[in-house]
Amino acid sequence: MSTPRSTTAMLHISTPEGVTFSLPLAGPVPRAVALMVDYAVMMLIMKALMMATGLLAVVSHDAGLAGQVLSQFILSFGYGSICELLFNGQTLGKRVLGIRVMDERGLRLRPSQVIIRNLLRIVDMLPMFYAVGGVFCLFSRRSQRLGDLAAGTVVVRTVKMTAPDIAGIMGGKYNSFRQHPHLEARLRQKITPDEAQLALAALVRHEELETQAVVKLFAEMAARFRAKVKFPDETEFGLSDEQYVRNVVDSLYRRAGKV
């Protein structure tokens, strides 16, 4: 089974500390949807500004008209830059879609980068409907439009910043496999790191899957593990497939000798 890592374009960055981290790049589709959301927001803001300048026009028609011209201009060229400068590389549309602009080297986004990527949008929009930018984004290794390429920026998917609760996987339940340390040792020998990782991922994320898929997944995993090491019938008695996999993961990841 493949993880998202293998199917998504990634930005790999190596730090001077000697580690490499990867961030998932946003493709053209979420970016286009974010853009549509932004256009809707801009239309709303424009509507509000029109009303405000309409009030100004009560005092002076000329000043009201000037306000409309300038606010439309500033909004069309400045919305993206202002939002991305103030909200850590995100416009409202990007926030909704869970994507953000960042420096392609992983460094802090510079204001000049934000300004240039947004101003060069006028070339990406040519000849219509972001055709130039869309084509570049599709064929670019880092999903960059021309403005991104010139400004040295990429758009990445935001990653949730909460450490997973691995200790809670057992959910306070007793692991009956602990009665058979020699079989647990054989389990550690026979199960590959990839299989162990897969089982752990299934337990951490099973709430994100549909019920039937979860049942099928744990049934297949339990069958695979049962074929590798056979525990006594009385130990396995009454264990659901999910609990079986839970016991296996606990046996694999628990510190050796810890009860």
Next chain:
Amino acid sequence: MIIDLARFVEKERPHWKALEKALDGIQSQTLDLSDLKESRRVLALFQRACSDLARVGQANAEPELRIYLEALVARGYGEIHSAQTYVSRFRPLHWFLRIFPQTFRRQVWAFYLSVTLTAVGMLVGGILLVADSDGRQVALSPFPHVANQTPSERVADEEKAERSKLEMFEERKTSFSAGLMANNIGVSIKAMALGLTWGVGTALLLFYNGVILGAVCLDYMLDGQTVFLLGWLLPHGSFEIPAILIGGQAGFVLARALIGWGTRDGIRSRLRIVVPDLATLIGGVALMLVWAGIVEAFFSQYHAPILPYWVKITFGSGELCLLTAFLWLGGAKGQNKEAAP
């Protein structure tokens, strides 16, 4: 091979949380990294997170943990290894009075190229104008009101402008000014952005502007209206025309970075170097065009006898001298000292 993840997370989580808190502090500028003790602590936390990521990677551990650590290290890397300051520390006066003219001079070769292309365009515009009457129509086609009148007729109209016409203009000069600013800044941004076409688009835009400018100027001069032309153009043109040329300058700087002429750096490095210069140039251009828009609407449109031409020409010439001095001398004092490591 497989580490005890639960224990590992339990042991390391306080350090990750401390790093997250420190990074929040850097971002909100409540944590001062110039304090050596504090910066050492943050660096140690970051290096610890890096080491944890390496351990988790080797152990082929749970992907969610690795993704979390990668995001934490990515954020730490961005905050700790970046040299630039946050937007709130931006000093507008310092930027405009020192950085802008310094940047202009650093990339002055591209300004000269803009001037040359505009001058060639003006020459072609002039030739088109004197070649035959069709040429005049072609060269002045963007301005039908200029093309359909001789300059003398237009000057006579402007000077005899009725009170009602002037009052009508009085009522819309603020919006006229705003329209001029928006249009001219838009053209300058286009001149810069077209640098992405390896400078071809920028060159064409400047050449075309030159053709129109050359044709209009020669049209007025041949008709004996040089004084009116200077009085009309100089007050706002002394800022507007250089601003468009600087927009073109930014376009050529971008084009050179794309082409890679004169450097062995890769394209990404070349672009990375010029991006701050592009933003500075276009920012300066925008400010210049705001001023030009105000002058054009509130000053340039008034002619003799309301406003004597010598006043307008003196004002425009003064502006041009000030702008030249600002661009060539602004921020020069102490520039070498700033550039020294």
